[in-house]
Every structure is written in structure tokens, then in C-alpha cells.
Amino acid sequence: MKTTQLLTALLLTVGATAAFAQTNAATTVQRDVNQQSRIEAGLQNGSITTREAAALEKDESRVDRLQANALKDGKLSDAERARLTAAQNKTSRDIATAKNNGVNGNPLSASSQRMQADVQRNINQEKRVEAGIQNGSVTNHEAAKLERGQARVDHKEAVAARDGHVGAHEQAGVQRAENRQSRRIFKQKHDAQVRG
Numbered sequence: 001m002k003t004t005q006l007l008t009a010l011l012l013t014v015g016a017t018a019a020f021a022q023t024n025a026a027t028t029v030q031r032d033v034n035q036q037s038r039i040e041a042g043l044q045n046g047s048i049t050t051r052e053a054a055a056l057e058k059d060e061s062r063v064d065r066l067q068a069n070a071l072k073d074g075k076l077s078d079a080e081r082a083r084l085t086a087a088q089n090k091t092s093r094d095i096a097t098a099k100n101n102g103v104n105g106n107p108l109s110a111s112s113q114r115m116q117a118d119v120q121r122n123i124n125q126e127k128r129v130e131a132g133i134q135n136g137s138v139t140n141h142e143a144a145k146l147e148r149g150q151a152r153v154d155h156k157e158a159v160a161a162r163d164g165h166v167g168a169h170e171q172a173g174v175q176r177a178e179n180r181q182s183r184r185i186f187k188q189k190h191d192a193q194v195r196g
Contacts, residue, residue, distance in 0.1 A: 049105035054161035
């Protein structure tokens, strides 16, 4: 009887630990969604220029790489969570600075419209990853791979807009990277691996 109770308690603890790790991973991805939404809102109202959005996407790329490295072993340690939180806090401050520095962009310009569309796609894809983590169809290992792919997309956006202009050809390159990332997300959400 005591052995059965001990085994049950052990299994519940392991299950709770795994669920806590998944929740932490989902929380960090949700913060990405929130920050990307703030960038897009700034582009839409003109408080963030295309050039500023490029610098912010570079920050987001760095955060996504940190997430990928932290989650590659399937766990998010306290030290990894602290580093990730610090990086996300820095990006949050950078977004606030860009929105409030008095430099305004033209949200109706073709370049800003392209950047807005790309950032909106980031939001959608990060939401898909977070939903997969939440419902168990994406493991932390898979989330690490997906965040590495998202880091590549963010980097492409940063490079495309660093001169303050996103041309149609540059956006086409970003869209190809986003399409590859979208296929990866679909594959990871629909493969046989599930959170146990």
C-alpha cells in the first residue's frame, strides 16, 4: 500500500514538473507575442519607424535564440529563465524607448506596411507555437527548434529594414523564411511527439 502511494506521489510530482516546464516555455513565448504586438502597434501608429523596428527585430532574434538554447534540453532552469527574462526586459525597454523618443514614421508608407505585415506574421506564428506548447502538441525540444527558426525570421526582418526601408524584393525573402517557419510549426504540431 505504501509503495503504491509513494509511486503515485512520485508520478504526480514528475507530471507536475513537466507541466510546470511547459507552462514556463509557453509563458516566454507569450511574452514574445506581446512584444511583437507592441512593435506592430508602434508601426501602425507611427511611433516606431521601420529602422527602429529593424533594431527591435534584432533584439527579438536574440531573445528567440536564448529561448532555443534554454529549451533544447527540454527544461527551463532558474538561471536560464533569469537570463531570458533579463533579455526580454531589455527588449521591452527598447520598445518603450522607440515608441517615446519623438521620432515618428509614416505608417502608410509601403515600407512600413511591409514591415507591419511581417511583424503581424511573427505574432501569428508565435501564437501557434504557444498554442502547441499549451495543448501538448509541441514539446519543449520542438519549441526550441521552432524558436531557433523564429530567430532566423526575425534576423531576416532586421536585415531587410536596417536601412529604414523594406523593398518588395526584401519582403519576398522574408516571406520565404516565414513560409519555411510556418511549415515547421505545422509539422511539429502534427507529428507523433506529444508532451508526456
